Amino acid sequence: MIRFVGVNKTYDDGHQVLKDLNLEIKEGEITVLIGPSGCGKTTTMKLINRLIQPTSGQIQIDGQEIASLDPVELRRRIGYVIQNIGLFPHMNIARNVGVVPRMLKWDKTKIAQKVNELLSMVGLEPRMFANRYPSELSGGQQQRVGVIRALAADPSIILMDEPFSALDPISREQLQDELIRLQTELKKTIVFVTHDMDEAIKLADTIVLMNGGQIVQSGSPDQILRHPANDFVKSFIGKKRMSANRSMEEMPTASDVMVQSPAIALPTRGLAEAIKMMESRRVDSLLIVDKGNRLLGSVSIYQVIDHYGDEGKTVADIMSPPTHTVRKNTPLSAALNLMSEHQLSNVPVVRDDHQFIGLITRGSVVRHLAEVYSREDEGEQAYVG
Amino acid sequence: MWAEYLEFWQDRYPDLLAATWEHLSISFASIALGILVAVPVGIYLAGNRSKWLHSAVFGVANLFQTIPSLALLAILIPLLGIGAKPAIFALFLYSLLPILRNTYAGFQSVDPSVLEAARGMGLSQTQRLLQIQFPLAFPYIMSGVRLTTVYIISWTTLAALIGAGGLGQLIVSGIGVNKTELIVSASLCAIVLALLADRLLGAVEKFFSRRARTAKTDASLLANG
Numbered sequence A: 001m002i003r004f005v006g007v008n009k010t011y012d013d014g015h016q017v018l019k020d021l022n023l024e025i026k027e028g029e030i031t032v033l034i035g036p037s038g039c040g041k042t043t044t045m046k047l048i049n050r051l052i053q054p055t056s057g058q059i060q061i062d063g064q065e066i067a068s069l070d071p072v073e074l075r076r077r078i079g080y081v082i083q084n085i086g087l088f089p090h091m092n093i094a095r096n097v098g099v100v101p102r103m104l105k106w107d108k109t110k111i112a113q114k115v116n117e118l119l120s121m122v123g124l125e126p127r128m129f130a131n132r133y134p135s136e137l138s139g140g141q142q143q144r145v146g147v148i149r150a151l152a153a154d155p156s157i158i159l160m161d162e163p164f165s166a167l168d169p170i171s172r173e174q175l176q177d178e179l180i181r182l183q184t185e186l187k188k189t190i191v192f193v194t195h196d197m198d199e200a201i202k203l204a205d206t207i208v209l210m211n212g213g214q215i216v217q218s219g220s221p222d223q224i225l226r227h228p229a230n231d232f233v234k235s236f237i238g239k240k241r242m243s244a245n246r247s248m249e250e251m252p253t254a255s256d257v258m259v260q261s262p263a264i265a266l267p268t269r270g271l272a273e274a275i276k277m278m279e280s281r282r283v284d285s286l287l288i289v290d291k292g293n294r295l296l297g298s299v300s301i302y303q304v305i306d307h308y309g310d311e312g313k314t315v316a317d318i319m320s321p322p323t324h325t326v327r328k329n330t331p332l333s334a335a336l337n338l339m340s341e342h343q344l345s346n347v348p349v350v351r352d353d354h355q356f357i358g359l360i361t362r363g364s365v366v367r368h369l370a371e372v373y374s375r376e377d378e379g380e381q382a383y384v385g
Numbered sequence B: 001m002w003a004e005y006l007e008f009w010q011d012r013y014p015d016l017l018a019a020t021w022e023h024l025s026i027s028f029a030s031i032a033l034g035i036l037v038a039v040p041v042g043i044y045l046a047g048n049r050s051k052w053l054h055s056a057v058f059g060v061a062n063l064f065q066t067i068p069s070l071a072l073l074a075i076l077i078p079l080l081g082i083g084a085k086p087a088i089f090a091l092f093l094y095s096l097l098p099i100l101r102n103t104y105a106g107f108q109s110v111d112p113s114v115l116e117a118a119r120g121m122g123l124s125q126t127q128r129l130l131q132i133q134f135p136l137a138f139p140y141i142m143s144g145v146r147l148t149t150v151y152i153i154s155w156t157t158l159a160a161l162i163g164a165g166g167l168g169q170l171i172v173s174g175i176g177v178n179k180t181e182l183i184v185s186a187s188l189c190a191i192v193l194a195l196l197a198d199r200l201l202g203a204v205e206k207f208f209s210r211r212a213r214t215a216k217t218d219a220s221l222l223a224n225g
């Protein structure tokens, strides 16, 4: 377990990057640090292998204060994958992967064995890749080598700073899947930094959301999605994920479902005009709304045809007053009940001050449900990979 | 005319050989000294952020470069006397700047993320220097040495003016007794010497930097394709 106790970091230029950070990183879990650029994720991570010294506070690994350990030895026990891969260009892949084991003076055959094992594990045929140089590999292959290089000496802790950020979406997905698979076998303590909420949700056992050098919220992906602590967390999670998640718990409201621009007409329209409008909008009724946007009533195609012979009439003369309306924050379930109870094909939505804002129709309900379900499908895929 | 030269060479080849050897020793000694001083200084500068120090060191090295060689040799006579010693010293000063500059550039060229990876993986400072930085900077250092060698060999000819010997000595006496064969032969030897050194060091450079070079061209090919 890695524990941060009251850690502050102020750089030489006086910029305070971490403010009283308290954090526990559990053993055998993937902990993902996420937050906007410059919020201190990399700084937090580099404190763990002492690439950066805290200004005050303590960092402990398994109860041991790391300030008392030799930094070089500490680092050899902690795997480190930096953002830009950082393979050594003058060493072939086998030598790159074997760097830490060589420093730890493992014997040669054991190193070679380990290197081959790791290469095969990430799908790089050792006979083909061991003797190549980094520049002779694709970006995704280099990134794989970067990851297994951190695993070579079997460290129990691995730090990964945006390891997949430079990749195209497909290779990124692949490597994420590989990491998940590896982790089920290896059970390392992994600290993973990313910008990408989808990646965090997919990989994390615990997500630590940071902003401005402080932890805003930490918890399992599910906890964070269900109970975002504040607006910052909400905005970071994103509208789409929120609504996909919310639709399972809360019903949408009338205003979520309504058609926002239904066919409306002013009360002064003549009947021929009314027919023309119905034709062009392909509807069988018109809502009559005055200039102040107040709902006066509705006319159906049958009413218009009945009075068609009378040229002097306007829609106002033949309309029927609105029987039922719903408020914009009426839950959809209530609106649906109303519609089925009174055999309505549609129901207008009004604001509290009776201003007309939209119309719920059977079609709009179906469209909304279809949208929610397809979104949930995407959500499912993101979870399962 | 060819016959004359042949006869001359048969006659004087021990002298030519001795002078060539002397010439080579002077050049070699000055470059070796130059490497011994400029490479460590370059490494130190590359790892040091003080602007002030950079401009001071490069300023001094530049200064040596701009003093006319004849003048420098003349200035050194009262200080170090005449002979090979002041000559070697003067040529050493000339060799400093290009080697320093290339060493510095070589160390600067090492990708910072490579260095950070090395540090993060637990390479000590010495290990980083010997296993990462130096091998990666080596092609740059080598091309600095090669460049310097070629022009130091040609400038060594001037060293004869302060009695250092070498092929310049033969040329000077050739002028004195008006013997064209001597002037031409000694000059030819100096040229051949410079060319050979260039070739040899070129091969060494290539041998050691083969990987880095292929790596670079491959990468650029990939980037273009």
Ligand SMILES: Nc1ncnc2c1ncn2[C@@H]1O[C@H](COP(=O)(O)OP(=O)(O)OP(=O)(O)O)[C@@H](O)[C@H]1O
Pocket: A011, A012, A013, A015, A017, A035, A036, A037, A038, A039, A040, A041, A042, A043, A044, A195
């Ligand atoms: N060596 C340094 N000296 C001064 N300030 C620094 C130094 N390193 C980082 N900072 C500053 O500290 C802040 C946090 O940096 P850090 O690298 O931890 O951010 P990050 O969360 O990893 O951001 P990103 O997502 O962009 O990588 C930034 O404002 C950065 O400018």
Ligand SMILES: [Mg+2]
Pocket: A041, A042, A043, A161
């Ligand atoms: Mg960062």
